[in-house]
Amino acid sequence: xxxxxxxxxxxxxxxxxxxxxxxxxxxxMKSHDIDSLLVMEKKKGTGIVTDTDIIRKVVAEGKDPAHIxxxxxxxxxxxxxxxxxxxxxxAKKMSEQHVKRLVVIKHNNIVGILSEDDxxxxxxxxxxxxxxxxxxxxxxxTPTPESLSGVCESCNNxxxxxxxxxxxxxxxxxxxx
Numbered sequence: 001x002x003x004x005x006x007x008x009x010x011x012x013x014x015x016x017x018x019x020x021x022x023x024x025x026x027x028x029m030k031s032h033d034i035d036s037l038l039v040m041e042k043k044k045g046t047g048i049v050t051d052t053d054i055i056r057k058v059v060a061e062g063k064d065p066a067h068i069x070x071x072x073x074x075x076x077x078x079x080x081x082x083x084x085x086x087x088x089x090x091a092k093k094m095s096e097q098h099v100k101r102l103v104v105i106k107h108n109n110i111v112g113i114l115s116e117d118d119x120x121x122x123x124x125x126x127x128x129x130x131x132x133x134x135x136x137x138x139x140x141x142t143p144t145p146e147s148l149s150g151v152c153e154s155c156n157n158x159x160x161x162x163x164x165x166x167x168x169x170x171x172x173x174x175x176x177x
Contacts (some may be wrong), residue, residue: 002086002088002095003086003122003136003161004084004086004087004158005008005081005082005083005084005085005086005087005090005102005104005135006084006085006104006111006112006121007085007087007122008087008114008118008122009083009104009111009112009113009114009118009123010112010113010114010115010118011111011112013036013047013110013112013113014028014032014037015037015038015039015040015068016028016038016039016040016070017039017040017041018039018041018046018047018069018070018071018074019070020069020070021065021066021067021068021069021070022049022054022058022065022066022068022070022073023065023066024036024070025049025054025065025070026054029051035050035051035052036037036048036049036050036051036101036113036115037049038103038110038113039070039071039074039076043083044074045078045083045105045110046074046077046078046101047070047074047075047076047077047078048074048075048076048078048101048103049070049073049074049075050075050100050101053074053075054073055071057072058073067069068114076167078103079093079097079099079102079103080102080103080104080105081102081103081104081113081114082104082105082106083095083104083106083112087119087122090102090114090119094116100115100116101113101114101115101116102114115134124127133140139173150162150169151169152169152170152171152174153168153170154168154170154171154174154175154177155171155174157171159171159172163175
């Protein structure tokens with residue numbers, strides 16, 4: 001089962017204009033409990049401003065956030081992805097571009113934002129799905145029980161003698177219980 005960017009992205013995107021001051025941006029981030037805002041001008045995404053931008057380009061340089069405009073600290077151009085793309089491709093793109101967020105576009109319109117947090121939040125669910133999927137046909141695809149080694153699915157201990165019991169890989173001790 002492949003997850004797409006559209007399955008995971010955040011659809012509600014908060015934005016500001018490039019002329020907005022950083023103090024107001026920080027207030028919006030706090031009130032919406034977010035760490036980035038898109039920068040829009042004439043209905044087009046022109047950049048993104050993040051909490052890291054504020055820390056590095058305003059606070060660390062001792063500038064007054066009430067007198068610094070978004071355009072002075074935003075990151076531009078936007079790095080984008082389409083909602084149909086695979087979540088693994090999105091993670092790879094983030095890594096290659098050294099960014100923590102991708103702006104999701106469809107027909108040149110912004111439809112959401114995908115963050116590292118969005119991807120991390122689905123990983124536990126993916127791990128569970130993969131484990132369950134692998135157990136469905138485990139008896140058909142595994143070699144003979146005496147050749148299995150790995151982690152027991154009951155006690156989580158390593159064993160060189162796992163047995164398939166009711167579709168689960170169990171060590172000798174747990175398979176007797």
